[in-house]
Amino acid sequence: MISMALFNNKGGVGKTTLTYHLAHMFQRLGHRVLAVDLDPQSNLTSAFLDEDDLAILWAEPESPAWGSEQLALIGPLPRRITRETGTVAASVKPIMEGLGDVAFYEPVQIVDGLWLVPGDLELSAFEDRLSEAWPRCFVGDLAAIRTITAFHRIIDDAARKVNADIVLVDVGPNLGAINRAALLAADTVLMPLAADLFSLRGLRNLGPTLRTWRATWQKTVLPNVPSSIPAPSGKMRPLGYVIMQPTMRLDRPVKAYERWLERIPAVFGTSVLDxxxxxxxxxxxxxxxxxxxxxxxxxxxxxxxxxxxxxxADGALGSTQTYVHKCHSEFRELAQRVLGRLNEADRAETAQE
Structure with missing residues (x-):
């Protein structure tokens, strides 16, 4: 199993859309895929689940049994949300309340070969707890280590339950404590970018931050983690970037787009690859x-x-259907290229071991 976080310090570049479509395409290519929503905005969860499922999922069911109100919502029809389903926020709730360690839930099966660890807006409350725990990890505080490794252990448990080949982790567009813990839990990082000034500035911030997190985790924290607590390696190996092409407008001609596109490799090389x-x-x-x-x-x-x-039947008529076929071809090619990068990263990791 190898995990990949999709991350950009700038929002609005299509990160969640890319995660959603790659998850489906990897599944089409025969892989067992686990998608994990660690963005408190939970847009990936909303993309995968309909409103009825979300209404049940976010009704804050009590563990281990739900109340009659939640059971009534399910009705006679089978649904993907069960008593064993919980969000990431529900998993870290015992830590938030100081009552224990993470709780593990069953991932939601979307289709055969594709599962989701759903997100929740309430995950944002975990930010402060993670911020407080980070410096205490440096001195081997076990409660702090359990807090910082919570996402890694949730992902690892879910991936084992479904025997996932690939884990895709969707995270929000910031460099806060939630994203630090989320990215530390990822083996690799794929960066969706727009060819504009904001993405370039995001790369300049992102690269040094990732290197600092990696070095601090591997040199300061990992030596203090006991073998009884599963912990990530914190490699966060950069796979590369995907350019998300904007809609061309008269006030932003192709030349402007190409100007920024030409600058990205140098900034990626110096800021991200060092x-x-x-x-x-x-x-x-x-x-x-x-x-x-x-x-x-x-x-x-x-x-x-x-x-x-x-x-x-979905409204993709006439020339739109040709566009759909083009979309399928391009996402299939993209997925195959990303798989190639993941295989290279996996081989490099095995060689180092």
Whole structure:
């Protein structure tokens, strides 16, 4: 099993959309996939689950048994949310309340071969607890170590339960304590970028921060973690970046887009890979450029399915169906390229061991 966080310090680049579609495409390619929503906004969870499921999931059921109100919501029809289902926020609730360690729940099965560890808006309350725990990890405080490793242990437990090959972790667009714990739990990091000034500035902040987190975790914290507490390696190996192409407008011509696109490799090399200035890696870390599929998004949202699965019955008529086929082809190619990078990272990890 290998995990990959999709992360950008800048919001609004299509990170969650990319996570959702890659999860489905990896599953189409024969992999067992676990998607984990560690963004308190929970947009990935909302993409996977309908409102009825969300109403049950976020009704704060008591563990281990639900009350009659929640059971009544289920009704006679089978649903994907059961008594054994819980969000990430429910898993860390015992830590939040000072009553114990993480609670483990069953992932939600979306389709055969694809599961979800759902998110929750209440996860944002875990930020302060994680911030407080970070410095206490440096001196081997066991309660703090359990707090910081909570996400890793939740992901590891869920992945083992479903025998996942690939874990995709969706995180929010910031460099706060929740994202620090989430990224430390990831083996690799894929960065969706827009070709603009804001993404470049995000990369300049992101790269040094990741290196600092990695060094602090591996040199200061890991030596103090007892073998009884499963802990991540904190490698966070950068896989590369995916350019999310914007809608071209008259006030932002193609030349402006290309100007920023040409600058990304150098900034990625120096800020993320820590290369010497001038040692530009070319565009070898650019995995793909995805066109803007804005016209398909409303249809996909209403049909509650990936854009590349849209049918005529979903409103994808005429030339739109050609666009759907193009979308499928491009996401399949992207998924295969990302799989290649994941395999390279896995081999490199095995060689180091």
């Amino acid at each position: 290369d010497e200035p001038g040692a530009v890696p070319g565009r070898s870390y650019e995995i793909a450029t995805l066109r803007n599929y804005q016209s398909l998004m409303p249809l996909a949202h209403d049909a509650r399915k990936p854009m590349f699965d849209l049918k005529a």
